[in-house]
Amino acid sequence: MLQEAALTETKTETHPVTGADLLLRALEKETVEVIFGYPGGAVLPIYDKLYHSKILHVLPRHEQGGIHAAEGYARISGKPGVVIATSGPGATNIVTGLADAMMDSLPLIVFTGQVATGVIGSDAFQEADILGITTPITKYNYQVRSIEDIPRIVKEAFYIASTGRPGPVLIDIPKDIAAGVSVQPEAEKEVNLPGYQPTLKPNYLQVRKLTEAVSRSKKPVILAGAGVLHGRASKELKEYAEQQQIPVIHTLLGLGGFPANHPLFIGMAGMHGCYAANMGLTECDLLINIGARFDDRLTGNLQHFAPHAAVAHIDIDPAEIGKNVPTSIPIVADAKEALDQLILQDGKPPAHKEWMETIMRWQEEYPYFYDKESAGLKPQKVMEMLHSKTDGNAIVVTDVGQHQMWAAQYYRFNNADKWVTSGGLGTMGFGFPASIGAQLADPEACVLAICGDGGFQMSTQELAIIQEMNLPVKIIIFNNMALGMVRQWQEIFYESRFSHSKIPVQPSFVKLAEAYGIKGYVIQSEAEAEELLDEVLHNREPVLIDFRVDPDENVYPMIAPGKGLHEMVGVKP
Amino acid sequence: MKRVICLTVMNRPGVLNRITNLFSKRNFNIESISVGLSEHEGMSRITCVVHVEDSSASEQITKQLNKQIDVIKVTDITDQSIVARELALIKVQAVPYTRNEIYSLIEPFRASVIDVSKDSMTVQITGESDKVEAFIELIKPYGIKELARTGTTAFPRGTQRTSQQSKSYSIV
Numbered sequence: 113m114l115q116e117a118a119l120t121e122t123k124t125e126t127h128p129v130t131g132a133d134l135l136l137r138a139l140e141k142e143t144v145e146v147i148f149g150y151p152g153g154a155v156l157p158i159y160d161k162l163y164h165s166k167i168l169h170v171l172p173r174h175e176q177g178g179i180h181a182a183e184g185y186a187r188i189s190g191k192p193g194v195v196i197a198t199s200g201p202g203a204t205n206i207v208t209g210l211a212d213a214m215m216d217s218l219p220l221i222v223f224t225g226q227v228a229t230g231v232i233g234s235d236a237f238q239e240a241d242i243l244g245i246t247t248p249i250t251k252y253n254y255q256v257r258s259i260e261d262i263p264r265i266v267k268e269a270f271y272i273a274s275t276g277r278p279g280p281v282l283i284d285i286p287k288d289i290a291a292g293v294s295v296q297p298e299a300e301k302e303v304n305l306p307g308y309q310p311t312l313k314p315n316y317l318q319v320r321k322l323t324e325a326v327s328r329s330k331k332p333v334i335l336a337g338a339g340v341l342h343g344r345a346s347k348e349l350k351e352y353a354e355q356q357q358i359p360v361i362h363t364l365l366g367l368g369g370f371p372a373n374h375p376l377f378i379g380m381a382g383m384h385g386c387y388a389a390n391m392g393l394t395e396c397d398l399l400i401n402i403g404a405r406f407d408d409r410l411t412g413n414l415q416h417f418a419p420h421a422a423v424a425h426i427d428i429d430p431a432e433i434g435k436n437v438p439t440s441i442p443i444v445a446d447a448k449e450a451l452d453q454l455i456l457q458d459g460k461p462p463a464h465k466e467w468m469e470t471i472m473r474w475q476e477e478y479p480y481f482y483d484k485e486s487a488g489l490k491p492q493k494v495m496e497m498l499h500s501k502t503d504g505n506a507i508v509v510t511d512v513g514q515h516q517m518w519a520a521q522y523y524r525f526n527n528a529d530k531w532v533t534s535g536g537l538g539t540m541g542f543g544f545p546a547s548i549g550a551q552l553a554d555p556e557a558c559v560l561a562i563c564g565d566g567g568f569q570m571s572t573q574e575l576a577i578i579q580e581m582n583l584p585v586k587i588i589i590f591n592n593m594a595l596g597m598v599r600q601w602q603e604i605f606y607e608s609r610f611s612h613s614k615i616p617v618q619p620s621f622v623k624l625a626e627a628y629g630i631k632g633y634v635i636q637s638e639a640e641a642e643e644l645l646d647e648v649l650h651n652r653e654p655v656l657i658d659f660r661v662d663p664d665e666n667v668y669p670m671i672a673p674g675k676g677l678h679e680m681v682g683v684k685p
Numbered sequence: 686m687k688r689v690i691c692l693t694v695m696n697r698p699g700v701l702n703r704i705t706n707l708f709s710k711r712n713f714n715i716e717s718i719s720v721g722l723s724e725h726e727g728m729s730r731i732t733c734v735v736h737v738e739d740s741s742a743s744e745q746i747t748k749q750l751n752k753q754i755d756v757i758k759v760t761d762i763t764d765q766s767i768v769a770r771e772l773a774l775i776k777v778q779a780v781p782y783t784r785n786e787i788y789s790l791i792e793p794f795r796a797s798v799i800d801v802s803k804d805s806m807t808v809q810i811t812g813e814s815d816k817v818e819a820f821i822e823l824i825k826p827y828g829i830k831e832l833a834r835t836g837t838t839a840f841p842r843g844t845q846r847t848s849q850q851s852k853s854y855s856i857v
């Protein structure tokens with residue numbers, strides 16, 4: 113009886129249904145688990161409804177931290193990260209995150225408050241033309257003009273953000289729309305977007321063509337990008353590479369798509385990639401790009417890029433094919449679908465014994481190196497220790513700079529979806545908040561937030577989230593008392609004129625951590641590192657470790673801007 | 686080279702902004718853009734005339750436009766047999782003794798005079814932009830006070846020629 117009464121009570125709605133109600137229902141329908149949001153005037157009607165919502169709400173201490181956290185969440189969970197910001201300054205504070213997510217194809221749903229419909233365009237208090245501002249850095253954006261549109265728009269937005277080539281979608285909601293009462297009954301509408309029909313299945317003829325090209329090839333390589341990860345296709349990539357015995361090179365963002373400990377893995381290519389990978393791209397006769405976009409930090413000078421290769425390019429975004437590199441075998445498809453088809457072909461593997469030997473020789477002769485005898489604490493050594501002490505199974509989230517490149521080089525990823533970094537935009541301040549999102553997406557995982565002393569100071573305020581939620585993120589600062597990557601460029605290209613790149617005056621990061629109730633340590637030597645890492649990496653508590661690494665260390669090998677991949681410097685000690 | 690690109694787009698708020706934004710973001714050189722309703726309700730038709738370096742650049746433009754959610758269809762119709770028209774309004778200085786001369790220029794171009802005042806007249810001309818261009822050059826010496834061009838709007842002809850011979854006939 114009691115149950116029945118409760119049922120009828122929820123059925124008959126006594127309260128009028130507002131725009132904010134419709135919004136939260138739509139989010140529940142999309143099974144949203146967490147929202148990264150920051151309140152303010154224009155979103156108060158939404159926040160009032162969130163008061164009773166079951167969805168977890170995380171309050172960053174700056175909207176930019178919130179959107180970066182949502183990016184980390186999206187990268188690890190594969191689900192869109194959801195963000196709410198108020199109008200005006202709240203909305204403009206998320207611009208960097210949108211640009212970052214757009215560049216790295218991360219699905220986000222971002223709600224911004226807007227001034228009431230009647231005053232839009234009048235420079236009202238906290239009004240910003242966020243549609244105009246974000247048009248070039250969103251996959252799509254909406255302004256809600258009528259309350260009844262909310263369910264459809266939210267549904268479309270999730271569809272757009274998470275299908276095809278993923279990306280951020282922004283929904284701008286005027287305050288009166290969120291607060292207003294819906295008069296029509298909620299109608300379920302199918303997504304109808306005639307202009308948006310991503311191609312998933314590969315063209316059969318092109319698949320045949322590639323299969324034949326592989327059989328004929330003497331020097332094939334696969335270049336695997338983040339498309340393999342977004343397409344959840346790492347299993348298929350491994351199967352295909354093994355079937356055809358094709359060696360695999362990764363882009364920065366693709367790391368983990370193919371196991372680093374696999375005999376067919378060559379390494380990461382690009383500006384700070386390994387010798388064998390960059391030479392592999394230069395010397396190959398068949399280059400199979402799967403889900404990479406031939407970014408300039410990968411290709412170096414295009415004139416010297418893969419000069420002898422026939423290029424095949426598998427990408428879900430047709431506009432990427434042929435954008436930077438002429439392509440003879442274009443395959444517009446989802447990575448998984450394309451690889452499935454290629455595996456089915458079961459073509460004759462190439463006869464490429466010599467090529468494999470050449471690659472092996474490059475790998476043996478030109479591995480990554482650093483001075484292992486040096487007295488100081490070498491950042492590369494720390495990275496190797498982090499790898500071994502986590503069995504290569506941690507989720508590694510980085511900021512931008514030297515430490516990011518060392519993580520890419522020395523934390524050898526054997527599994528997919530363990531790597532979060534800002535590649536396309538190179539956003540300092542990204543790493544630490546992104547690690548928070550990554551931890552929320554995988555609460556059991558050991559998450560390493562690897563930051564430089566510079567970039568960490570762009571988002572220290574998010575220590576508050578760690579404190580509040582007691583998230584066991586391990587904050588690892590590679591402290592070289594400098595904006596290291598800038599210092600390196602000034603050393604190499606500007607005759608060591610270190611203009612504003614050294615930061616000898618620093619806060620005590622340990623005390624900063626302690627201010628938020630987080631344990632902090634300074635580590636100066638390998639021996640100290642050994643001991644501490646054993647202790648802190650395996651417990652469920654947050655920690656901040658300030659590693660005082662060698663301030664003069666540079667990232668090598670390196671390709672100077674404008675040079676070709678074969679013109680690496682610093683390939684040998 | 687010059688390319689004529691036709692788009693069919695959903696008539697949604699911000700769609701024109703997205704498209705023009707794309708041109709500036711991708712550094713595409715745009716000569717003209719004309720927009721209006723199409724035969725389908727809720728859809729508009731846009732004709733862009735762009736200058737590109739080579740065919741891969743025009744392919745990039747087409748692909749980037751196609752990627753827009755609100756864009757239903759994109760065709761580079763440059764190499765097809767097309768009808769392309771532009772309209773220009775030209776207010777030209779006209780004192781009594783030049784008026785007849787101007788009229789004599791207007792006639793072979795099948796332009797028309799749509800407004801006359803004491804010291805000026807306004808001419809309307811339609812045609813392919815080469816023709817409009819040629820007419821403007823002819824009329825320039827009389828003193829153009831105001832000029833407004835719509836930009837080209839175009840679509841493929843009902844029947845396509847099989848050979849791609851270039852035009853050898855007069856533009857008039």
Ligand SMILES: Cc1ncc(C[n+]2csc(CCOP(=O)(O)OP(=O)(O)O)c2C)c(N)n1
Pocket residue numbers: 511512513514515516538539540541563564565566567568590592594595596597598
């Ligand atoms: C928001 C932002 N501003 C500036 C830069 C340019 N930049 C790239 S790397 C770098 C230095 C980073 O220094 P730090 O965080 O200490 O890391 P390190 O390179 O020392 O490991 C700078 C300033 C950037 N990428 N992002």
